[in-house]
Amino acid sequence: xxxxxxxxxxxxxxxxxxxxxxxxxxxxxxxxxxxxxxxxxxxxxxxxxxxxxxxxxxxxxxxxxxxxxxxxxxxxxxxxxxxxxxxxxxxxxxxxxxxxxxxxxxxxxxxxxxxxxxxxxxxxxxxxxxxxxxxxxxxxxxxxxxxxxxxxxxxxxxxxxxxxxxxxxxxxxxxxxxxxxxxxxxxxxxxxxxxxxxxxxxxxxxxxxxxxxxxxxxxxxxxxxxxxxxxxxxxxxxxxxxxxxxxxxxxxxxxxxxxxxxxxxxxxxxxxxxxxxxxxxxxxxxxxxxxxxxxxxxxxxxxxxxxxxxxxxxxxxxxxxxxxxxxxxxxxxxxxxxxxxxxxx
Amino acid sequence: xxxxxxxxxxxxxxxxxxxxxxxxxxxxxxxxxxxxxxxxxxxxxxxxxxxxxxxxxxxxxxxxxxxxxxxxxxxxxxxxxxxxxxxxxxxxxxxxxxxxxxxxxxxxxxxxxxxxxxxxxxxxxxxxxxxxxxxxxxxxxxxxxxxxxxxxxxxxxxxxxxxxxxxxxxxxxxxxxxxxxxxxxxxxxxxxxxxxxxxxxxxxxxxxxxxxxxxxxxxxxxxxxxxxxxxxxxxxxxxxxxxxxxxxxxxxxxxxxxxxxxxxxxxxxxxxxxxxxxxxxxxxxxxxxxxxxxxxxxxxxxxxxxxxxxxxxxxxxxxxxxxxxxxxxxxxxxxxxxxxxxxx
Ligand SMILES: Nc1ncnc2c1ncn2[C@@H]1O[C@H](COP(=O)(O)OP(=O)(O)OP(=O)(O)O)[C@@H](O)[C@H]1O
Ligand SMILES: Nc1ncnc2c1ncn2[C@@H]1O[C@H](COP(=O)(O)OP(=O)(O)OP(=O)(O)O)[C@@H](O)[C@H]1O
Ligand SMILES: [Mg+2]
Ligand SMILES: [Mg+2]
Numbered sequence: 001x002x003x004x005x006x007x008x009x010x011x012x013x014x015x016x017x018x019x020x021x022x023x024x025x026x027x028x029x030x031x032x033x034x035x036x037x038x039x040x041x042x043x044x045x046x047x048x049x050x051x052x053x054x055x056x057x058x059x060x061x062x063x064x065x066x067x068x069x070x071x072x073x074x075x076x077x078x079x080x081x082x083x084x085x086x087x088x089x090x091x092x093x094x095x096x097x098x099x100x101x102x103x104x105x106x107x108x109x110x111x112x113x114x115x116x117x118x119x120x121x122x123x124x125x126x127x128x129x130x131x132x133x134x135x136x137x138x139x140x141x142x143x144x145x146x147x148x149x150x151x152x153x154x155x156x157x158x159x160x161x162x163x164x165x166x167x168x169x170x171x172x173x174x175x176x177x178x179x180x181x182x183x184x185x186x187x188x189x190x191x192x193x194x195x196x197x198x199x200x201x202x203x204x205x206x207x208x209x210x211x212x213x214x215x216x217x218x219x220x221x222x223x224x225x226x227x228x229x230x231x232x233x234x235x236x237x238x239x240x241x242x243x244x245x246x247x248x249x250x251x252x253x254x255x256x257x258x259x260x261x262x263x264x265x266x267x268x269x270x271x272x273x274x275x276x277x278x279x280x281x282x283x284x285x286x287x288x289x290x291x292x293x294x295x296x297x298x299x300x301x302x303x304x305x306x307x308x309x310x311x312x313x314x315x316x317x318x319x320x321x322x323x324x325x326x327x328x329x330x331x332x333x334x335x336x337x338x339x340x341x342x343x344x345x
Numbered sequence: 346x347x348x349x350x351x352x353x354x355x356x357x358x359x360x361x362x363x364x365x366x367x368x369x370x371x372x373x374x375x376x377x378x379x380x381x382x383x384x385x386x387x388x389x390x391x392x393x394x395x396x397x398x399x400x401x402x403x404x405x406x407x408x409x410x411x412x413x414x415x416x417x418x419x420x421x422x423x424x425x426x427x428x429x430x431x432x433x434x435x436x437x438x439x440x441x442x443x444x445x446x447x448x449x450x451x452x453x454x455x456x457x458x459x460x461x462x463x464x465x466x467x468x469x470x471x472x473x474x475x476x477x478x479x480x481x482x483x484x485x486x487x488x489x490x491x492x493x494x495x496x497x498x499x500x501x502x503x504x505x506x507x508x509x510x511x512x513x514x515x516x517x518x519x520x521x522x523x524x525x526x527x528x529x530x531x532x533x534x535x536x537x538x539x540x541x542x543x544x545x546x547x548x549x550x551x552x553x554x555x556x557x558x559x560x561x562x563x564x565x566x567x568x569x570x571x572x573x574x575x576x577x578x579x580x581x582x583x584x585x586x587x588x589x590x591x592x593x594x595x596x597x598x599x600x601x602x603x604x605x606x607x608x609x610x611x612x613x614x615x616x617x618x619x620x621x622x623x624x625x626x627x628x629x630x631x632x633x634x635x636x637x638x639x640x641x642x643x644x645x646x647x648x649x650x651x652x653x654x655x656x657x658x659x660x661x662x663x664x665x666x667x668x669x670x671x672x673x674x675x676x677x678x679x680x681x682x683x684x685x686x687x688x689x
Contacts, residue, residue, distance in 0.1 A: 193618045266567065273567050278539075
């Protein structure tokens with residue numbers, strides 16, 4: 001069946017198991033990510049979406065093993081990564097690569113493209129000698145579409161466009177033959193055509209090399225395109241509120257927050273966008289992470305919220321019986337056994 | 346009726362060490378009173394260069410090599426380039442206001458929002474603090490912000506969406522007839538972006554100003570624009586009503602841009618990027634500048650740059666000798682281009 005079905009826990013490549021992450025900030029402690037569980041299957045394309053500050057990047061950094069969770073476990077092939085040592089830990093580090101949100105910040109400006117890409121090859125003993133390294137770097141540049149490769153070997157980051165720099169960052173992730181790439185899409189990447197070509201590059205890596213890709217984006221249309229054969233996870237204030245097959249999630253969102261997001265998105269189609277039904281929220285105010293509402297954190301804005309239930313109990317992410325498998329953290333949708341989109345209509 | 350803004354054969358170069366960058370070339374268009382026009386095109390296509398010339402705020406290295414920018418209000422028509430300095434100051438803000446690209450970071454960080462309003466007002470001869478205050482309150486109300494709280498706040502205390510609204514309120518301070526927004530919602534969240542779009546729609550209805558907005562985001566154009574202008578390599582390659590551009594584009598570059606935008610509703614269709622990159626604006630090729638990337642290019646396309654010619658209707662123009670072939674591929678139905686191409 002579909003890629004999504006290959007993600008049963010046993011066959012997951014990496015998995016977050018009830019992971020939380022707190023940060024000390026002026027004024028107290030915030031829980032940037034709260035009890036998120038997520039299993040990434042081999043060759044899966046999965047998107048994490050949500051508004052600014054909802055914890056997408058923090059989740060991505062924990063998936064890539066760059067940030068230690070405050071509680072919960074990160075599993076690689078079923079084993080707890082943070083209990084691994086030495087060799088095993090470095091195997092994991094190679095297997096999961098994070099492609100940074102901002103290629104301006106992540107590429108060393110004093111190094112040529114060749115130096116940037118050959119260093120990890122030497123470090124991980126994937127290249128012997130200059131000749132071998134050059135050939136491998138040429139091949140990687142070819143894979144990411146920076147052709148002819150010889151034009152790029154001696155260039156510095158400032159001599160490249162934003163899109164080309166992103167490609168170098170992807171090539172650098174590929175130097176170590178990863179099994180999973182976590183790509184954090186820069187909000188500043190505005191040029192539509194460049195965006196799509198980068199997404200297509202990542203999708204190509206997935207189908208040709210079987211790499212799993214987790215794309216972090218704020219754009220649901222991009223998520224739908226990217227994960228059209230996979231899943232989308234929607235986050236709100238640190239929690240995963242919906243996780244499901246992308247077409248089902250987009251056409252019939254199960255969580256009222258996903259429904260509100262989808263209804264709010266302008267569409268590149270005048271007729272559709274001017275006649276779209278909106279979901280009216282009770283307030284536009286987003287609660288502070290320092291003073292989260294009790295129960296479901298969406299309840300103060302939610303048109304479906306029920307007093308005595310939603311403002312008391314934290315909803316768990318539970319399967320919603322439907323044709324396509326999906327999970328939702330909403331008391332009302334679960335009780336009614338129907339997606340929020342239908343309850344709001 | 347005389348258009349509020351009339352741009353005629355405008356060309357703008359930047360001086361650089363390698364030679365002049367031809368950032369805007371032979372651009373002509375009119376904006377009618379109360380109309381919203383969206384300018385779209387890739388990064389570097391000259392959108393910002395064009396827009397800042399309307400308020401004569403181009404950088405020093407920029408030079409208008411040709412053409413005119415005429416602005417008309419109830420009283421007179423003025424040529425922006427020859428406007429004396431004192432009249433220019435009057436024209437900016439009170440006739441035409443611009444919210445700049447990346448303006449979210451352009452607030453002075455050490456003065457609060459009230460002082461930002463007061464400074465702008467005083468620079469335009471409003472002296473009465475009480476009047477300025479009343480006006481600022483009225484405008485913040487209009488953009489759905491709490492005036493008492495916001496006026497006392499410093500820029501860093503506001504979210505991106507709040508800052509964007511303050512900037513829109515500020516641009517309305519002197520009741521301009523023409524507002525230019527450069528990337529008004531880039532880097533804003535979906536729900537915030539939605540509220541800004543709705544706000545712009547409401548304000549436009551209520552106040553009747555003309556609006557030019559520049560955006561990479563075609564979906565905002567689809568929602569707000571009356572007419573569309575597609576720019577490529579410094580020049581207009583297509584000009585059409587919003588429905589014609591989205592459903593019946595006639596320039597292959599517009600088709601390419603439309604196919605690069607995935608949608609949330611309806612069929613996905615064939616989403617694709619445009620191969621290659623825009624030409625070097627210092628050494629422009631002799632023929633159509635889109636030839637190296639164009640799937641429909643033929644030998645004749647490289648001979649000379651085509652003129653902007655009427656297609657389908659007199660109000661729809663494209664700079665392409667192959668527009669009839671585009672028309673055959675895209676047809677006339679009111680369906681998104683990506684979908685039509687997928688089913689073609
Ligand atoms: N190192 C840190 N120290 C303190 N707070 C942090 C740290 N990293 C993240 N946060 C906070 O955690 C929350 C989640 O941040 P995160 O970067 O994961 O959000 P995001 O969903 O990626 O947002 P965006 O879409 O803007 O990139 C935010 O409130 C952020 O300010
Ligand atoms: N001060 C300058 N000196 C030299 N060249 C410049 C200058 N400003 C802009 N350019 C060049 O002029 C061309 C048009 O730039 P402009 O900023 O108008 O594009 P744009 O369409 O607004 O792009 P974006 O969508 O990225 O904002 C680009 O090739 C750019 O590199
Ligand atoms: Mg982030
Ligand atoms: Mg610009």
